[in-house]
Amino acid sequence: MWRYYVALALRSSARSKALTALVIALLAFGVSACMVSYAVFRATTSDPLPGKSSRLYAVQIDNVGPSYTWHGEPPDMLSYTDAVALWQAHKADRQTLLYPASWQVESDDPTIPAMPMSGDAVTADFFPMFDVPFRFGASWSANEDAQHANVVVISRRLNEKLFGGQNSVGHEIRLDGKAFRVAGVLDDWNPRPRFFDIGELSRDQAFDNVGDIYIPFTRATDMQKNSRYANCPTATGETDTSNWGAYLHGECGRIGAWVGLATPADAERYREYLRNYAKEQQRLGRFAWPPNVRLNSLMDWLAYLNIAPKASSFSMLISGSFLLIVMVNVVGLMLARFMRRAPEIGIRRALGASRADIYQQFLIEGAAIGFTGGLLGLALTLLGLWGIGRLFEPKIARLVHVDAPLVLLTLLLAVIATVVSALYPTWRAAQTRPAWQIKINH
């Protein structure tokens, strides 16, 4: 039966070409605007570690007090004192401390000039926790963390530059003039967003490339490497790093801490531990305020930091409204289209078609038009995504891609939007009384 209905739809479309074309074009534009926005939104809010992110948590401890917090939320970064205390307590399955920094890198090859390179000071758990892939070698050991060892893990890119892509494990490179042994070379790894140290960077760096160098946190601290940014609760907001010992044990927030916890119950226990830790600090007189701690899972942490570009959620909102307006429009046009065919409906009803048949006919007609609109919308979506580089920064535009779900969703959205818009016109069409129509026309 539906084939007959599609044929009927085609015939009626041929009779009112302009109206049909208008509906299809409107749908195509509405749907493609939504899909382009959605593709960008999806890319900027995607889970960097699917399947694992719900078991990774970022820690916040308020070490500055109500006069320096923002809306009562603890600072994004931990002080050295708190970070090391958590690490030494070892209350989680896995845990890492980290902060971003940069180094001057030299190799034994004199033809390669010294170059400044960025990366992170991390602990050994960093690599297994975040599923960081190795090309050669492996992470350093927890023991080497404790020994403040001169070991380094470098990116594949840096390995290409310094060693021509050969297995360089065991070779030495110099960071800020100090010799480090290469423990491992990473494979391609560039999580988007750059979730792990975005709390220690500025928000607009969330989609920047990750660094090329990873050395033990303990060793970087010995090197008096400061974090890229530090948040110090002083009246001047300035940081004086000339007295390193005093700076290190001051209240400047600059370190990120992640813990891996297998179950929600574990997370609750860890939260309790954090509260007790803060209570203890309050008792010792270091904190003059009640415990104010947070333990956010990875995706909650990214949502809290609000790293998705505003443009992407804005455009979701606006293109959603656009589709809504298009749908109102389509309701009107479908109404015109179906009412125009009152005589046809009257005859079909007089020949024995039930109301349900009419419903079926016009909803199938709606779906067919929607599908056509969806196909055109898909073409427009592809065109829009092709030109996305003109609208968004390259680092965002690069993330946006087309895949099967996106294609299916485009068609589905178009069909659903049209069928929903056709509901009321169809109902009106089904109300047509058989005899009356025949009488009026003949």
Added chain:
Amino acid sequence: MVLTRTFMQLRPIITALRRHKVATLLIVLQVALTLAVASNALLIVATRIVHLSRPTSTDEAHLFVIRNGWKLGQNAAQINANIAADLDTLRHVAGVRDAFSSQGFPLAGYSANIIARLKLEPDQKTHAQLITFYAADEHAIDTLGLTLVSGRNFRPDEIAAIGPSDKMSPPGIIVTRSLADKLFPDGSALGKTVYLPDGPTAIFGIIASLQGPLKNSGAVDGYTALVPARYLDPAGIEYLVRTDSTAMKPVIAATLKALQERSDARIIDQKQDVVTMAQVRKHAYASDHSVAMLMSIVCGLLLLATAGGIVGLSSFWVGQRRRQIGIRRSLGATSGDILRYFHAENFLIVSGGVALGALLAFLANLGLMQLYELPRIPLYAPLLGALVLWLLGQLAVWGPARSAARVPPVVAIRTE
């Protein structure tokens, strides 16, 4: 005359619309939603454009920046000597008008050592004034292309070399007009003493305006100071260079070559570490630019869709009412009457939509103000939108109305 004839038609129009409640309501709703969405989207566009067209007050077309990193193992004295020699070299490159060294530049974004607090009294208890500052020397004003409105420039002997652990206590600073007026609302800033965290300093001069290094600086926007200092940061320093002509490429190449020939104590990545102010501006406002573009495109599509909808429904109506039109024509209505009828009808419907839409626009604005940093919508925005929609409606109905006006009176007595 035309107006009265149009007004005479109002009653039949309203009667006719009553018989097409749903179709009328649909157009009203569509116009209302369009007005609500478009006026808020255009408000976003406007705020972004205002944001991204803030002037840095520098001669951007002739400025470029070199991020000069230092190789390891140089002490403060060596770095100081290097900077002095570098600047001398830069200023003698053909095509270079002037140059100076600093720890930041306009729109560079946040970095350490660009924010300070100024107090009016050494033991002031109230909140000190937050400012951003640039390390500068006597060439800074000329290099940036600033206007000194009163007071004087720095003298070469006032430029202090500041190592990583040194305090910043300059004899005097140069501030922007807006900062001077903020500190001393009576306009007496010049020559007054103010207090930096590390000690007192005098206001030597006042410049018309200068944007700080922050991109989204909100509270410190325009509160900028020049501090006579040369930063001996072992990591590196930034050279700001003003060229004579806007064709900067050859000058950039020549400066890099001259620097490298003078000494290889530096690390400069030619791709990343040399940027023109035009590139800096483009990069800093990339996201504002994309929001503005996106919103404009969607607004354009929105208006097109609304116009399309009006054309579609109006031509359907015209088709439905051919008989009535024929009867009216045979009873003496001119084709002009018919034309005006449809224009008046459209005006009425769009007016209904505009009234509802203005309300929706304000409600949506309230919601958006909570979600994003959006200003309150100004009253004239929906009015402007209404004007656009009225115009759009009239344009859209023009085609269908003309075809209605062409319906001959004979239709009234013809059966199809």
